[in-house]
Amino acid sequence: MERVGFLLRVKSDRLDEYRERHREVWPEMLQALRETGWHNYSLFLRDDGLLFGYLETEDFGRALEEMAAREVNARWQAQMAPFFEALDGGRPDERMLRLEEIFHLE
Numbered sequence: 001m002e003r004v005g006f007l008l009r010v011k012s013d014r015l016d017e018y019r020e021r022h023r024e025v026w027p028e029m030l031q032a033l034r035e036t037g038w039h040n041y042s043l044f045l046r047d048d049g050l051l052f053g054y055l056e057t058e059d060f061g062r063a064l065e066e067m068a069a070r071e072v073n074a075r076w077q078a079q080m081a082p083f084f085e086a087l088d089g090g091r092p093d094e095r096m097l098r099l100e101e102i103f104h105l106e
Contacts, residue, residue: 001039001056003104006096009085010049018083019045028072036066049085053096060098067093 010018022043033041041055057063067073077091087095 001058002060003101004053004055004057004060005099005101006053007099008051008053008092008096010045010051010083011085012049014083015045015047015049021080021083026072026076029076032067032070032072036070037063038067064093 037057037059039056042053044052044054046052055063073093077093080092081087084092084095
């Protein structure tokens, strides 16, 4: 299983709304994530907007590709894009800064 950590930055004036949106993620979005291999997926948000995501998957590239093909993901990404800094016109799922895993204790 591949462990993936990534960073994004949420705009400081949108933090509360971003948190609220994630309290009620659409059931069809949750289903799509599961079906495309996103497991043990968590998001962590600092008060300054730094967002850290973690997930486990068999193949992260494939998981991204399969989600990109889902209509529900296109709708979700379009609604989430205004919350983030420095996307340069891209979608949040295309602009995640993937981190290098340097240690793991099983």
